[in-house]
Amino acid sequence: MPKKHIRKPRRRSTAVIGSLAGLALLGFGLYGLADASVAKPPGGWHKVWSDDFSGAAGTLPSSKNWITDTGTSYPGGAANFGTGEVQTYTKDTANLQQDGSGHLKITPLRDAAGKWTSARIETKRSNFEPPAHGKLRIQARVQLPNVTGAAAEGYWPAFWTLGAPFRGNYKNWPDIGEFDVMENAAGQNKVSGTLHCGTDPGGPCNETQGLGDSRACPTTACAGHFHTYTFEWDRSSSPQQLRWYVDGVRYHTVSSDQVDAATWAAATGHGHFILLNVAMGGAFPDPVAGHATPSSTTRPGVPMKVDYVAVYSSRGSASSAPSPGNS
Numbered sequence: 001m002p003k004k005h006i007r008k009p010r011r012r013s014t015a016v017i018g019s020l021a022g023l024a025l026l027g028f029g030l031y032g033l034a035d036a037s038v039a040k041p042p043g044g045w046h047k048v049w050s051d052d053f054s055g056a057a058g059t060l061p062s063s064k065n066w067i068t069d070t071g072t073s074y075p076g077g078a079a080n081f082g083t084g085e086v087q088t089y090t091k092d093t094a095n096l097q098q099d100g101s102g103h104l105k106i107t108p109l110r111d112a113a114g115k116w117t118s119a120r121i122e123t124k125r126s127n128f129e130p131p132a133h134g135k136l137r138i139q140a141r142v143q144l145p146n147v148t149g150a151a152a153e154g155y156w157p158a159f160w161t162l163g164a165p166f167r168g169n170y171k172n173w174p175d176i177g178e179f180d181v182m183e184n185a186a187g188q189n190k191v192s193g194t195l196h197c198g199t200d201p202g203g204p205c206n207e208t209q210g211l212g213d214s215r216a217c218p219t220t221a222c223a224g225h226f227h228t229y230t231f232e233w234d235r236s237s238s239p240q241q242l243r244w245y246v247d248g249v250r251y252h253t254v255s256s257d258q259v260d261a262a263t264w265a266a267a268t269g270h271g272h273f274i275l276l277n278v279a280m281g282g283a284f285p286d287p288v289a290g291h292a293t294p295s296s297t298t299r300p301g302v303p304m305k306v307d308y309v310a311v312y313s314s315r316g317s318a319s320s321a322p323s324p325g326n327s
Contacts, residue, residue, distance in 0.1 A: 037102075038308045039139065039228070049125065050310035057100025058093055061121060068096065069120040069277075077170035085156065085282035086294070087116040095119040103143075103305045106278045108155070110300040120277030126164035127271035130235045134315040138274060139230040141307035144184050144191075145278070146224030147299055152187025154286075154294030156279040157304040159183075159229055161272040174200055174207055177267030179242065182229040185285040186293070189221050190214045191229070193244030193252045197259065197267035204259040208283070213244070213252035226307060233268070236315075240268070274311075278304050 038050045051065050060068065068091050073079050080086065087108060090096070096119035099105050108118040130136040140159050147155060160183070163176030178196035185192075194212030198205040205211050217227050230245040244252040256264045281293045289295070 038310050039141070041137075041312045045135075045137065045312045045314040048311050048313045049123075049128070050308060052102055052308040053098045053104040053306060054102050055098040055100075057098065059098050060091065060093065060096060061098060061104055065124060066121045067124055069122065074170040080282065081279070082173070083279065083282040083284070084286070085279035086154075087118040087280040089120045089277070090117050091119075092117065096121070099305070103307055104276070105303040105305055106157075106276065107303040108145075108278050108280050108300060110294075110298075116280045116294065116300070118278045118280060120275065120279075122162075122275040123273045125271075126167060126273035128161070128274065128311050129268075129271045130233050131313060131315055133236050134313060135236055136233040137230060137312040137314070138179075138181060138233075138309075139228060139312070140181070140276075140309040141226055141228045142182065143226045143305040143307075144223050145187065145302040145304050147302040148187035148189075148221075148223050150295070150297035151299035152223070153289045153298045154281040155184075155186055155298075155302070156282060156285050157182075157184050158275070158277055158279070159306075159309075160275050161231075162275065163267065164271045164273060167273070174198060174203075174205065174210070175263075175266050176270075177272065178210075179231055179233070179272065180210070180212065181231040181244065182246070183284065184222060186288040187223050188288065189223065190216050191222055191227075191246055193231070195242055195254045195267070198263045204263045211254050211258065215246065215249075215251040218247045218249055226305075240264070242268075274309060276304075276306060276309070 038052050041047050051062065053061060069089050070091055072088055073081055094109060095107055095117050097105055106119045108116060110116050128136060142159060144157050145155055159181045161179040165172060165176045174196040180192065180194040183192045192212055192214040194210040196205060196207060196210040198207060200207035227247050232243040234241045240256040242254045243250055285293050
């Protein structure tokens with residue numbers, strides 16, 4: 001969720017797209033399961049961090065793993081987190097809680113005065129990066145809010161990362177890098193993956209749009225169904241690559257030779273931290289609706305559910321698609 005500056009309407013750049021149709025078909029039933037434990041790493045990979053949100057119903061996610069953001073900005077950072085989103089983030093369990101069935105729920109709510117609240121969390125760890133000449137995989141199994149059409153105006157669920165140097169600075173975006181593993185706007189039946197880097201506006205990464213692409217979710221609609229979203233960061237290839245997948249189907253690739261070496265190093269030469277949130281309104285959903293959102297038709301109280309978040313590492317040199325299995 002490119003989060004530091006107002007975005008223009010998003011028109012995705014052309015990307016290298018690999019269609020792994022056979023793998024998607026193989027994963028049909030597995031991706032449809034209502035619940036799953038943290039996915040086992042494929043051969044040559046090992047798990048370095050995960051959370052499966054197995055806490056008691058009505059509890060906040062583990063404070064050992066997560067920081068819960070509150071308010072409408074970082075200290076000294078851009079208002080409304082730089083995107084024009086209208087909600088206030090809280091620690092209220094009405095907005096953020098584990099459900100007792102192995103899921104985290106982030107639920108946007110509207111009060112009697114029309115004010116919106118929601119939730120946003122980020123990992124305490126900010127050192128997620130591949131080993132030298134290796135790879136890193138950041139993955140989550142997520143059910144997007146089960147709302148579409150006019151009732152979904154303003155919904156902006158996201159699973160993403162920011163470069164570690166952002167913490168405590170809050171003014172060095174997009175130079176420090178942002179990887180949007182999954183974004184969705186207004187209940188559309190497609191998800192987006194984006195790299196943000198360089199300078200804003202414009203620059204080598206076409207800010208504020210970034211270098212991104214989008215596609216429909218395989219087999220079932222994005223809204224209301226669990227899908228597995230994966231981002232692979234590969235330092236073993238030449239040129240280096242960033243790759244985006246949904247349910248094992250690669251739909252976007254950015255290579256280091258698409259930007260200058262200094263821009264690539266500034267965005268990828270350090271660790272990142274992971275974020276989950278549901279914003280309301282702002283620079284992504286507003287252009288989809290064609291007007292300011294959320295609106296009078298927007299339905300509050302529809303959660304994004306997260307089954308697990310996991311990070312895997314590999315020292316291998318060959319690229320491999322994410323495993324379709326979730327157990």
